[in-house]
Amino acid sequence: MITDPQGTVLALFLAFCRIGGCFMTLPGFSSGRVPTNIRLFLALGLSLAVLPMLWDTLYPRVSTSPATMIGLIGSEMLIGIMYGMIARVYVLGLQFTGSILTMAIGFTAPGGHDVLEDSQDTAMTSLITFSGLMMLFMLDFHHVVFRALVESYSVTPVGSVLEPQKLLITLTDTLRASTNIMLRLASPFLIYGLLFNVAIGLINKLAPQIPVYFISTPYLITGGIFMLYLAIAAMVRQFADGFAPVFNSF
Template sequence: MLIAIFCRIGACIMTLPGFSSARISMTVRFFLAFSISLAMTPLLFDTVYPRVSGGGASLIGVIVAELLIGMMYGLVPRFYVLGLQFTGSAISMAIGLNTPGSSDVLEDAPDNQMTNLISFGGLLVLFMLDFHHVVFRALFDSYSVMPIGGMPDSQKMLITLTDTLTQTFLLMLRLASPFLIFGLMFNVAVGLVNKLAPQVPVFYISTPYLLLGGLLLVYFTIAAMVMQFGQYFPMIFNF
């Protein structure tokens, strides 16, 4: 029974943002998932034990199904955080901050400083708002929505993930829209200046102003950006 609960909890933590970071050792993640599974076992005993007490080959199907359900509950917030990383990359391109990629704060993949700042700030706000409590509560309630012992509906799981991607993309596009509009208007204005005075090296003159204006815009909007990112998480995760 504990193995069945651990499969769902462990698969969720394996993909959950923050907990699945490359900066956290596998030992810490294992004991964290094991401790949460132990804490939930007394509460789920009457629900889980009758379905797994028989043993046999059906236990393999239970483990596979639990892994799929746990991964789905972890991928929804992970897609949401990856959307913020996409927003950071779009903002960096819009304001001309094309610096070489450095080591990421959360993962091993290289990324620029603006993306690291925005993604780490958004994830920190999520932890301050106890988003992991929302996820663990949803995992506990999932045993009544997706009972143990049967294979989950793959079509509903894919619809849930695609709806999450759609809502996340629309939200991140709205968060990045001031920077996209600023970059578009600035480049159109620079293009007009270049047509009026072709002899002026517009690229070398415009880049510092584009970067300065973009950084000022980041300074005035980053607080509202990460707060809206944190406030919209319950709406995205409410499936």
């Protein structure tokens, strides 16, 4: 029997603020293709699931003044958004890799609707991004994020003062680690595009009367697509394997 309904609801709402803030920015769940109602009920259901484990941490904080409660709501949402942003920045890095890849192999077709977001993107970039995100879900990356959220109550307790410098350092370190991984994934295509264009430039110097650009573009695209066919499985696997070390390091 619930002896304090008001305190129970407020404790649940505090848990929902941190978890819901994470759902606002978490890759896949925050996609424009996922209805808002589904995201809301998922965040609420997860908050109900973890509330018994966090009861001793959350319930003592609800018996405060309304002004303090508003501050707790804001800080909890900021912490949740921060955890979701770390995962989102890493997944956006794969979109960065796809953009580099398409430019390196000359596949600069007009952009269409992105599979995950309400933005314009090429078909190849959408394919790579969707494949990487699907692999993350197959390896239960969301379980890693949710476990980190529950453990964050011991690292960053409810009501603790957030340091903007620490948050900024966390984001910059995530960007640095993600960029290193994504450039490593795109490096074979960058080398291929560089060597191919240098060779075509030399041929153009030897025979300037031939429109080498129009002749070479189909070969450049064909070779790049064939390389992607051979390498996409390893790319997606390395991308998925790199998520846990990057996320858990912060």
